[in-house]
Amino acid sequence: MAIESDAVEQELELAIHPMDQFLVKPLFGGSDIGMFTITNATLWLGITVLCAIALMVLGTRGRAIVPSRSQSIAEVIYVFIYKMVEDITGKDGLKYFPYIFSLFIFILVANVVGLLPASFTTTSHIAVTATLALIVFVAVTVLGFVKNGTAFLSLFWVSAAPLALRPILALIEVISYFVRPVSHSIRLAGNMMAGHAVIKVFAGFAVVTFISPAAIGAIVAIYALETLVVCIQAYVFTILTCVYLKDALHPSH
């Protein structure tokens, strides 16, 4: 009998809700979420801004020739993104460097801050990543037409292919072009959501005594993997943005 009641109790405790961490809720009571309601998402976006400023502004306030640790980090990120933009888009892409850098630092800091226990991961929401991806998509498309006029359409016309194949390839190119923002956004949100949900699932298993060591070990392992993933996803989002920008600046195949 005792064993049975234990089992029931465990059954109750094993109510795992891995998606609860993604709920958007008003911070100051009420249940309606209007456009301007301060929610937990707003809070963590604010924390993201503060952390980004702390790193990039407070960290570099020494302006030292021999940098402090925080200044070194800021410089490494700066040089990393600068080289990426320069290598992929060329010299003429460098004037968009501040935009790309802002994008990168937002995604990176939001992802890393989201790894804190009890935090809310803003970049795990498709609303956020889709907005980012659409901003990039619209900006790049408009830029492409402004810079190249109708020559931008040569991006879809594969002049290296045999003439008969070109219309088919053009159709494929057009489809792939419009799928870009979808894959761009879902890749980031999906990675963030999946990793955090998996951690939560293992955390739910940790309440069962005899598998808790394994569960906690798994949490540690997944957490380490997630630490890698959040940086890589920020990098991937940024490098794809650079690639799209390159297409807009130099559309020829």
Next chain:
Amino acid sequence: MATETNGAATEHAQGMPQLDFSTFPNQIFWLLVTLVVIYFVMSRVALPRIASVLAERHGAIQSDLDKAEQMKAKAVEAEAAYNKALVDARAEAQAIVDATRAEIQKDVDVAMAKADAEIAAKSAESETAIKEIRDSAMSAIEEVANDTAEAIVAKIMPAAADKAAVQAAVSARLKG
């Protein structure tokens, strides 16, 4: 994760909260606010600052390298000057040695000439003295020979004792 701490009172997510479109306007609005703030802080403060620091560092390193290059050139120059000074000093020492040697040689030559002259004078004097002695000895010999011959002639044949004839005969014999 903190969302659960209220226990039973906590509402649980139905499906994916990501697809709850009622939260979209809110999230998108605050995201745009966030992006604008981040963009302005980065493009106005952080990025120019880091760019200037990097440029400054690059400049400092470049100027240090230039300075090192100049120093090196100076060192090479100094070495050349040192070597030149060494060569000059050596040449000068050689010249001084040569000059001194020539001077000493001159002194030696003068002293030698003087000594030679003295020796010559001395030997001429001696020669004169010797000649005088020889002359006086010759005249003494002639005198002794004359006397001896006269005495001999007077002893052997006193009648034919002719002083002038004897003397002529003696001097003829002495010269012969």
